[in-house]
Amino acid sequence: MKLTGFLMLVAGWVIVLASMPLLASMKSRTIFVLAGLGVEVIGLVLVVRSHVVLEDETG
């Protein structure tokens, strides 16, 4: 879960990054940037969850 979370963090960043050179209109860029941030938030939730579960298991 932790690795998936970190991969999603990077994937979100790549989406944000890709929107700059690939898209010309400000509207579509905004949508892509927000989508990338959304993927990062999901990744962050997964990373956080994996650590909370780990703390619960190890005590």
Next chain:
Amino acid sequence: MTNLPVPALSEGASVICLVCILLVPLAAGGLALINAGLGRSRSAAHTMIASLCTLSVAAIVYFVCGFAVQGFTGQPTHSFTAGGGRWDWLGAGPFFFRRFDLDGSPASLAAGFSMLCVGLAALIPLGAAAERWRLRAACASTALLAGFTFPLFAHWVWGGGWLAQLGINYGLGHGFVDVGGSGCIQVVGGLTALSIVWILGPRRGKYSSSKMPNAIPAHNAVFVILGAMLCWVGWLGLNSVGTILFGGSAAGQTLLVIVNTTLAAASAGLAALAVTGLRFGRPDASLTCNGWIGGLVASSAGCLFIKPAEAVVIGAIAGVLVTYAVEWLEFGLKVDDPGGSISAHAVGGIWGLLTAGLFARFPAQSGSDSGQFMAQLVGIATLIGFVFPVAYGLNQLLNWLVPYRVSLEGERQGMDLHELGADAYPEFVVHTEEFLQR
């Protein structure tokens, strides 16, 4: 495809810059005092010596390779072209400051200033990982931060890199704006702190068997409050230098920066005081100081481009955010951060970066403000989606080579006795026993 202009400084601006650079080490002293004061007495000397060691390692590593990676606008860089824009991603300067005159030029002032900034960033994880992070591991981790993580992101923002060029290349306002280092210093340090705390785990006895956090009180509130006051002075220097070097401000505008920084810190401190007073019946000194620091942190990104009234609002929200973030991390996420560093620096810093997109107004001749908020979002996405995983991965690797966590026996003894062989306060016999099962 354009490059950012190389900044030129008037003689007055250079002098103010030099004087303000001298104030920045006070912020480092302040952070060290806060970290020591918020920990237990059995680890106080260790925290202070670890602060001194990380500052030393950060300065040397930055001198060796950090500035070569970071560079400055107008200096050689590695770049490529994609989508009609120039992606300037890495500095290509010489190591060891070779072929580089420290003569008061903007580039040399940036080098000297950044050498102090990287030390500040390195102190942030110390507060979060206090009382369980071995000294040699802290030094090794600082080398990674000063040699790679900090300079790479600082190149993208302060060194004329791709984030700074988002405005020129893709019409996103004035590019990612972070003149005082809310992102470059504070969020980079705060996210590194979160990585290290997750690798280390909480202090023994912090969480009971029912997973509820036990209160481990700060050992010296006076250190904490004095540290917060020293940070204020240091931040006045930090923000003033940043705005001159990276925001192109004139010497006279330093006063606006000083007023905004002070107002943001003041309103943040008061907001934290009010929130803790209302919630707990009495104001909490350590949370108030964390709120104060959160206000300073949030002020840094856009302090040159906001009005004083806006600084008050930014600071007040930062103070409230930091107070709730401390509790959320401790109770909800089981993150043991004795210094409140992650809340004050990472949360406060991200809020500061957002405010530079929400409130900042730039001089009319410098172009349109349209798209500025999106440029700030791209910068924040880079911090969370690139800097954080890189910091976590590198520290995890380093943890295998140089184990981060002190032994159980060392933690029971206290870091002072275990690693330094002597207590900070040898005449006191303190300590409740947190190691008994409750």
